[in-house]
Amino acid sequence: MLKRFFSYYIPHKKLFVFDFSSAIIVAILELAFPLAVQWFIDSLLPSENWSAIVSVSIGLLVLYFISTFLQFVVNYWGHKLGINIETDMRKQLFQHVQKQSFKFFDNTKTGNIMSRITNDLMDIGELAHHGPEDLFISIMTFIGAFWIMFTVNAKLALVALIVLPFLALLMIVSNLKMNKAWKKMFTEIADVNARVEDSVSGVRVVQSFTNEEFENNRFSVNNLKFRKAKLGGYKVMSFSLSGIYMMTRFVTLAVLVYGAWLSYTGQLSYGELVGFVLYINVLFKPIDKISALMELYPKGMAGFKRFTELLDMDPDVVDVKDAVEVQSLRGDITFSNVSFGYDEHKQVLKGINLDITSGETIAFVGPSGAGKTTICSLIPRFYDVDGGSIKIDGIDIRDMAKQSLRSHIGIVQQDVFLFTGTLRENIAYGKLDASQEEIEEAAKRAHLESFIESLPFGYDTQIGERGLKLSGGQKQRIAIARMFLKNPPILILDEATSALDTETEMIIQRALTELAKDRTTLVIAHRLATIRNADKIVVVTEEGIAEQGNHDELIQQGGIFANLHRVQFQR
Numbered sequence: 067m068l069k070r071f072f073s074y075y076i077p078h079k080k081l082f083v084f085d086f087s088s089a090i091i092v093a094i095l096e097l098a099f100p101l102a103v104q105w106f107i108d109s110l111l112p113s114e115n116w117s118a119i120v121s122v123s124i125g126l127l128v129l130y131f132i133s134t135f136l137q138f139v140v141n142y143w144g145h146k147l148g149i150n151i152e153t154d155m156r157k158q159l160f161q162h163v164q165k166q167s168f169k170f171f172d173n174t175k176t177g178n179i180m181s182r183i184t185n186d187l188m189d190i191g192e193l194a195h196h197g198p199e200d201l202f203i204s205i206m207t208f209i210g211a212f213w214i215m216f217t218v219n220a221k222l223a224l225v226a227l228i229v230l231p232f233l234a235l236l237m238i239v240s241n242l243k244m245n246k247a248w249k250k251m252f253t254e255i256a257d258v259n260a261r262v263e264d265s266v267s268g269v270r271v272v273q274s275f276t277n278e279e280f281e282n283n284r285f286s287v288n289n290l291k292f293r294k295a296k297l298g299g300y301k302v303m304s305f306s307l308s309g310i311y312m313m314t315r316f317v318t319l320a321v322l323v324y325g326a327w328l329s330y331t332g333q334l335s336y337g338e339l340v341g342f343v344l345y346i347n348v349l350f351k352p353i354d355k356i357s358a359l360m361e362l363y364p365k366g367m368a369g370f371k372r373f374t375e376l377l378d379m380d381p382d383v384v385d386v387k388d389a390v391e392v393q394s395l396r397g398d399i400t401f402s403n404v405s406f407g408y409d410e411h412k413q414v415l416k417g418i419n420l421d422i423t424s425g426e427t428i429a430f431v432g433p434s435g436a437g438k439t440t441i442c443s444l445i446p447r448f449y450d451v452d453g454g455s456i457k458i459d460g461i462d463i464r465d466m467a468k469q470s471l472r473s474h475i476g477i478v479q480q481d482v483f484l485f486t487g488t489l490r491e492n493i494a495y496g497k498l499d500a501s502q503e504e505i506e507e508a509a510k511r512a513h514l515e516s517f518i519e520s521l522p523f524g525y526d527t528q529i530g531e532r533g534l535k536l537s538g539g540q541k542q543r544i545a546i547a548r549m550f551l552k553n554p555p556i557l558i559l560d561e562a563t564s565a566l567d568t569e570t571e572m573i574i575q576r577a578l579t580e581l582a583k584d585r586t587t588l589v590i591a592h593r594l595a596t597i598r599n600a601d602k603i604v605v606v607t608e609e610g611i612a613e614q615g616n617h618d619e620l621i622q623q624g625g626i627f628a629n630l631h632r633v634q635f636q637r
């Protein structure tokens with residue numbers, strides 16, 4: 067774990083060396099200062115050589131300036147190092163999450179992912195800066211101070227050492243306890259985030275059911291759990307800090323009393339006594355630093371551990387070695403004996419055989435939950451099949467590079483997802499480098515033109531978070547405009563179930579018919595009227611594909627489709 071943590075320093079090694087060496091020089095200067103004071107009192111003062119006293123004072127002043135500058139370096143560039151590492155980790159995690167398969171998102175709460183990327187990494191920068199540096203410097207100054215104290219007066223130095231084993235024990239025990247407490251705290255805050263994400267995105271449902279009180283209570287449960295976990299951590303920390311404080315102050319007093327007696331009996335000079343007391347401070351500074359690290363280390367490491375846990379989750383759908391980078395596709399799709407389940411306990415598809423010729427429009431119909439959407443999700447490899455194969459233009463899609471395959475498939479989902487931003491940005495999502503002319507052309511073909519013209523800010527209109535300021539029909543037309551820009555040879559249309567008014571429906575239908583031209587189009591159909599002209603209708607039931615043929619053939623067969631047709635049109 068530590069080795070992995072240190073690997074993040076490699077890109078910033080120059081900064082690290084700069085910061086670290088400055089910190090070492092500061093520590094050496096601090097170590098030398100009490101010695102200088104001791105020498106000042108014992109040797110320089112009795113000589114009454116004022117010019118030497120002034121020269122030494124000026125020398126000390128210069129050293130102070132150097133030390134001040136180096137402290138600035140350590141504070142600023144040291145933190146810069148930490149922030150750089152934190153930023154790298156956050157970027158890496160975000161990119162990793164983007165690569166995850168649908169299965170991951172099916173099973174992970176959004177708030178949880180957000181927590182990992184933001185909160186969990188919050189303390190890592192501080193740890194990256196202070197961790198190795200403070201530890202090394204603390205050990206160095208501690209040993210240095212102790213060694214000097216020992217050479218000045220061994221008996222007095224041993225008095226200062228008495229508390230050391232107790233101190234070490236206290237630190238180790240509280241470190242272990244804090245580690246546990248902070249890990250728990252991160253889990254709880256992730257749950258708080260998940261709850262907030264859920265309630266805020268679902269706020270319209272919450273308010274329409276007047277369930278605000280219920281949501282408040284659910285939130286309070288998580289919030290209190292987080293409070294308890296955090297308070298637990300602070301309790302251990304407070305005990306430990308107080309213990310350290312007490313022990314260190316006890317030693318100061320013991321050294322002062324015993325040192326006074328040694329001085330009184332002529333075994334210690336005044337300069338040595340003053341130097342010794344100053345060294346006690348130098349000796350305790352590292353202990354203070356280490357106790358601060360004790361708070362930081364478990365917190366940072368708990369976050370780092372959660373970071374690596376997520377980073378080590380490999381996506382389910384990956385490219386094989388030497389995967390084919392697809393340049394273009396005709397759009398012939400073949401399903402051979404395909405089986406699939408979202409989890410091992412339940413098979414959703416089995417024995418699916420299907421041939422789709424390029425340029426055809428295929429409509430999938432059947433009862434809810436039969437697997438129509440699932441069949442379509444397998445084509446862009448949102449999930450990989452468990453058995454059998456899917457081939458496009460004769461190549462197994464598992465042998466194609468995932469991104470190149472998906473760049474040839476367009477999907478218009480039932481529930482159109484729009485991003486916060488302008489209309490222009492949302493249409494251009496289909497082709498990020500689209501020119502204004504291309505965007506306008508796509509909008510025109512999606513029958514969006516007159517709507518955009520009616521807006522005071524036209525293409526620059528902000529559509530609100532997730533397109534909240536737009537109607538269902540407008541959102542669908544934006545999704546269609548995106549597809550005109552993307553221009554994929556294979557198109558998947560998940561027909562909207564929500565009813566639109568007849569006129570809007572007609573406009574959308576016209577746009578879709580134009581979009582489907584010269585492409586292999588798969589329509590997940592909910593209303594049978596819209597698929598009359600499909601080249602092939604595939605009836606999917608829980609047992610698999612029950613019927614296929616064109617509209618008239620299926621009506622004539624008098625099977626499931628004919629039945630569905632009768633039910634829908636008799637209403």
Ligand SMILES: Nc1ncnc2c1ncn2[C@@H]1O[C@H](COP(=O)(O)OP(=O)(O)OP(=O)(O)O)[C@@H](O)[C@H]1O
Binds near residue numbers: 172409432434438441
């Ligand atoms: N992400 C998922 N994780 C687990 N199970 C899922 C997931 N998506 C769908 N299912 C299950 O798979 C089965 C098929 O669902 P699918 O969405 O493919 O049906 P559908 O025919 O498209 O239904 P509808 O017409 O209602 O959209 C259902 O039993 C559903 O509960």
